[in-house]
Amino acid sequence: MVDYEVTVYTGDRVHATTINPVHIKLVGTEGESARTWLRSLVIFRGAVATYTVSCPKSLGQLVLIELDKRQFFILPGDAWFPDKVEIISPEKTIYTFPIHCWICDSETHRYREGKALRIFDESNSLGQYARQQELSQRSVDYAWEFYGPGMPDTIKADGAMTLPDEVQFSFTKTTEFAFTAATGLVELQLKGLVDNQENWKDLDDINDVFRNKGTPLSDYVQEHWTEDWLFAYQFLNGVNPTLIQRCKTLPGKFPVTDDMVFIPDGSNLSNELKKGNIYLCDYKNLDGIPANTVQEKQQYLTAPLVLLHKRPDDKLMPIAIQLKQTPSKDNPIFLPTDSEYDWLTAKIFVRSADFSEHQLNAHLLRTHLLAEVFAVSLLRNLPMVHPIYKLLIPHTRYTLQINELARVRLIGPAGVFTLIAASGGESLSKILARSLSSITYRSLCIPDNIDDRDLQDLPNFYYRDDGLQLWNIIFEYVQRVIKYYYKSNDEVQRDSELQTWIGDIFKHGFLSQLQTGIPQNFTTVSELIKFATMVMFTCSCQHAAVNSGQYDYGGWMPNFPTTLQRAPPTKKGTTSKSTILETLPPINVTAQGMATVWLLSRQSSDFVPLGHYLEYHYTEKTLRQLQKDFKSDLDKLSITINNRNKGLEIPYTYLDPKNVENSVAI
Numbered sequence: 001m002v003d004y005e006v007t008v009y010t011g012d013r014v015h016a017t018t019i020n021p022v023h024i025k026l027v028g029t030e031g032e033s034a035r036t037w038l039r040s041l042v043i044f045r046g047a048v049a050t051y052t053v054s055c056p057k058s059l060g061q062l063v064l065i066e067l068d069k070r071q072f073f074i075l076p077g078d079a080w081f082p083d084k085v086e087i088i089s090p091e092k093t094i095y096t097f098p099i100h101c102w103i104c105d106s107e108t109h110r111y112r113e114g115k116a117l118r119i120f121d122e123s124n125s126l127g128q129y130a131r132q133q134e135l136s137q138r139s140v141d142y143a144w145e146f147y148g149p150g151m152p153d154t155i156k157a158d159g160a161m162t163l164p165d166e167v168q169f170s171f172t173k174t175t176e177f178a179f180t181a182a183t184g185l186v187e188l189q190l191k192g193l194v195d196n197q198e199n200w201k202d203l204d205d206i207n208d209v210f211r212n213k214g215t216p217l218s219d220y221v222q223e224h225w226t227e228d229w230l231f232a233y234q235f236l237n238g239v240n241p242t243l244i245q246r247c248k249t250l251p252g253k254f255p256v257t258d259d260m261v262f263i264p265d266g267s268n269l270s271n272e273l274k275k276g277n278i279y280l281c282d283y284k285n286l287d288g289i290p291a292n293t294v295q296e297k298q299q300y301l302t303a304p305l306v307l308l309h310k311r312p313d314d315k316l317m318p319i320a321i322q323l324k325q326t327p328s329k330d331n332p333i334f335l336p337t338d339s340e341y342d343w344l345t346a347k348i349f350v351r352s353a354d355f356s357e358h359q360l361n362a363h364l365l366r367t368h369l370l371a372e373v374f375a376v377s378l379l380r381n382l383p384m385v386h387p388i389y390k391l392l393i394p395h396t397r398y399t400l401q402i403n404e405l406a407r408v409r410l411i412g413p414a415g416v417f418t419l420i421a422a423s424g425g426e427s428l429s430k431i432l433a434r435s436l437s438s439i440t441y442r443s444l445c446i447p448d449n450i451d452d453r454d455l456q457d458l459p460n461f462y463y464r465d466d467g468l469q470l471w472n473i474i475f476e477y478v479q480r481v482i483k484y485y486y487k488s489n490d491e492v493q494r495d496s497e498l499q500t501w502i503g504d505i506f507k508h509g510f511l512s513q514l515q516t517g518i519p520q521n522f523t524t525v526s527e528l529i530k531f532a533t534m535v536m537f538t539c540s541c542q543h544a545a546v547n548s549g550q551y552d553y554g555g556w557m558p559n560f561p562t563t564l565q566r567a568p569p570t571k572k573g574t575t576s577k578s579t580i581l582e583t584l585p586p587i588n589v590t591a592q593g594m595a596t597v598w599l600l601s602r603q604s605s606d607f608v609p610l611g612h613y614l615e616y617h618y619t620e621k622t623l624r625q626l627q628k629d630f631k632s633d634l635d636k637l638s639i640t641i642n643n644r645n646k647g648l649e650i651p652y653t654y655l656d657p658k659n660v661e662n663s664v665a666i
């Protein structure tokens, strides 16, 4: 007889303990062990326990293990969270089997040894068989579902609770999420705000909603929201830094003339355009979208154009706003020299358009829905033992579940967004489809995106500065990992699983639209490196940039109204303080909007920052070192960002690596 020393590591997390009997079978190139009971009455959370599995002879090289946990007699079934199993063979070889997922059922689960293997590295028929079996099961567990015309496909599920255990929220996250959602709404109910459909009588009354829930920045925004510089600043470092672009020639649809706008220091608009000091935000994506009705009342959504000037003191200031795309007498160009309320009204319409453009295009589509496409295609096409699965799986944590919840609670027919946003309901699918048809691969890669928007030298643009540094750090890490496994373009081309993975993304995420520039296959190592960098950046950094500041900038409703209830002015001189109060959303819509952005900006206590790998998918030493180097580069960037922020009136913290979550999880 020979003995195998089997050490089982159980995750230290709530509910990870099991009282059910657990069995293991070792499978090697020369045979397999008997199904052997791990002799423990209870396997506690955080436990590291060693057992012996005896076999008549050596099993050769270990390829996989089988684990099962069965409900015993009258004892209830439970959930168990093994992290990994380490085995020392009679030949003293150490094998590690990463697991990192819940086992809740009584099925037999197979786990491969940790060394990453591409499909053509599988020399053993058992390994090949296990690989095929795993992918065929995953293609059932993670099936695609048509979501709507022109929109990316999603995971097929009957609600968040039916998703496979391995992609569900942890107990901590579930409880906290329900608790924070409930406390916010209970508080509003107590104040009688949820049913109050009246308009605000005074903006100061809005203070009563969430009196104690302000962040330093949301308080600051409340104080300064009417000021032009803060309006402009948000195009750079607010929640939607994705729209602004340099403008060298004015579009014909926005006929601003030299004599309309005041440019200091004797210059004029034509000169400033030539000098590259003029910038444009164009909400054309929203043009012609019929607005939602809220509480049976027609709402208004515009597709504004905003012109901005970079002054000699490097401050960016708005100089003209046109609220609709087609110039006409009924579509005045508003200017800072107009009456206080005309100019403020124009800015409020822009901020409300930005709410819709931000939530649906920048946030929902370009981070949440794409992250889901990346997650589903990864789970369907790459087995756990694949090097790219190990690279990307930590960046898919909780994404499927948060998106399922969002589809029901936020954007579904009875969801908050449908009830309170000008772009809710039918408008939502139209905007999403239009956004997807205009998406490009270059726009998802921040270096290309900044070049295409010609924003390389715009001062005080911290989203760009921090985003580019993060991209470079991620790129460096991804490059080292991928070059460790792929030594030539030929190896990339021969990896049929990788090719199916990218093909699935092109088809189900980008609806096979060639103009997106999304690759349909990988021919070179460099293409693979760039694509994997984009996936990691999108799921972590880009989501943090557009998600984390939602309460900072939306906590004071007039700065980010979810909807507006009066049509945009068609003439100058028709606005007043009271028309603004009639335009802004009523009390209950405001309260629900603020509660939602508050919930979506909360950081969960089991938040995992970018580059922190709690799970040991890679077992090779070189890879573990690359992960350490990656984290150390991120730590250095965090210090640099912190030092920079000390000198800023508004610190830009969303892309500080400490605040960036590894995945789209909220």
Ligand code: FE2
Pocket (backbone or CB within 6 Å): 363, 368, 543, 547, 600, 666
């Ligand atoms: Fe989000």
